[in-house]
Amino acid sequence: MARQKKTVITCAITGAIHTPTMSDALPYTYDDIATQAMEAAEAGASILHLHARNNETGAPSVDVKDFTPFLPRIKQATDAVVNISTGGSLTLSIQERITPAKTFSPEMCSMNMGSMNFSFHPLAKRYNDDDWKFDWEKDYVANSDGNIFRNTFRDIKEAAETLAPHDIKFEHECYDVGHLYNLKFCMDIGLFKAPVFIQFIFGILGGIGPEIDNLIFMKRTADRLFGDDYRWSVLGAGGSQMSLGTTASQMGGNVRVGLEDSLFISRGKLAESNAQQVAKIRKIVEALGCEVATPDEAREMLDLKGGDRVAF
Ligand code: KMH
Ligand code: ZN
Secondary structure (H helix, E strand, C coil): CCCCCEECEEEECCCCCCCHHHCCCCCCCHHHHHHHHHHHHHHCCCEEEECEECCCCCCEECCHHHCCCCHHHHHHHCCCEEEECCCCCCCCCHHHHHHHHHHHCCCEEEEECCCEECECHHHHHHCCHHHCCCHHHHHHHHHHHHCEECCCHHHHHHHHHHHHHHCCEEEEEECCHHHHHHHHHHHHCCCCCCCEEEEEEECCECECCCCHHHHHHHHHHHHHHHCCCEEEEEEECHHHHHHHHHHHHHCCCEEEECCCCCCEEECCEECCCHHHHHHHHHHHHHHCCCEECCHHHHHHHHCCCCHHHCCC
C-alpha cells in the first residue's frame, strides 16, 4: 500500500469504559464534552469520536437526547469530522446502539467487527468503596467481567443496512486479527465499500494485547486481505496509547488518542484533557517527519461525504 502523506489524528473524547471517579478530566456533562471536543480539534484532531453520557451522573448513554446538546455546538465551532459511536453500550441491542447514528447521520460512525469479552473489571480494585463519586460506577466496572460485547454477523449486517442510506463512513473497530477476516467477509458480501477505515485496537481485555509484534501482524494481515482498499489507524488502550501511536505513525498509519482510550499523559500521570493528549501525539507525529491532516484532508483520504451532509 502506498505510504500516505498526512496523518489523521482521531480523538475519542469520553467513551464508555472510564468513570468520573477515575479522573476529574474525563468529560461527561454536555458542556464539558463540547468544550473538550472543540479544544481537541483546535489541538490537531481532525476526527472527533463521540459517545454521550448522562449529564448529571456521567453514566454512558446512547440516548439521542444526550447527544443533542453538544453535537451542534461542536459542528458550529469546528470543522472536525464528527464520528458517532455505535458501541456505547455492552448490554443494549444493535438497533438501540445505532439510533444516534441513524438520527444524526454523521460523516462517520464506529462499527465493531466481532463479538468478544470486553472487560475493565481490574480497574475496580484501584478504588475503595467510598472513593466512588456516583452509585452506578462500582458495579458497572466490577461487573464488566461478565460482559459479552455482542456484534454478530447479523448485527453487523443490520447496522450496515440500516445506516446505508446515510452514506456514513465506518470506523471499523478491530480488536483482534479475526475481526479483519470478519470485515473481509462483510466486504465480499457487499456491506462495506472501499476504502474501508480500520481502527486496529490493542490492549482491551478480551482483545489482542498491546505488543508491537501484534501491530505488525494486524497490519500484515490487513495488507494481505485488503491491499489498497483500506486506510488504518491505531488505538492503544491504557499505557500503550502513546507508544503504539508512535509506532503506527512511524509505520505510516493514522493515530487515535483521547480519554476514552487512556486517562494518562505519561506513565502514572493523569492527562489534564483530551487536547493535551492530541498535542502530545501531534508533536510526536511531526517529530517523525509526518504532517497532521486537516479535517478536509482527512475527508479526502477517507472519502467522506462532507460536513454539510449531516443531520445536526
Ligand atoms: N472504546 C474503544 C476501545 C465504539 O465506540 O464503538 C472502542 C470503541 C468502540 O470506540
Ligand atoms: Zn468509542
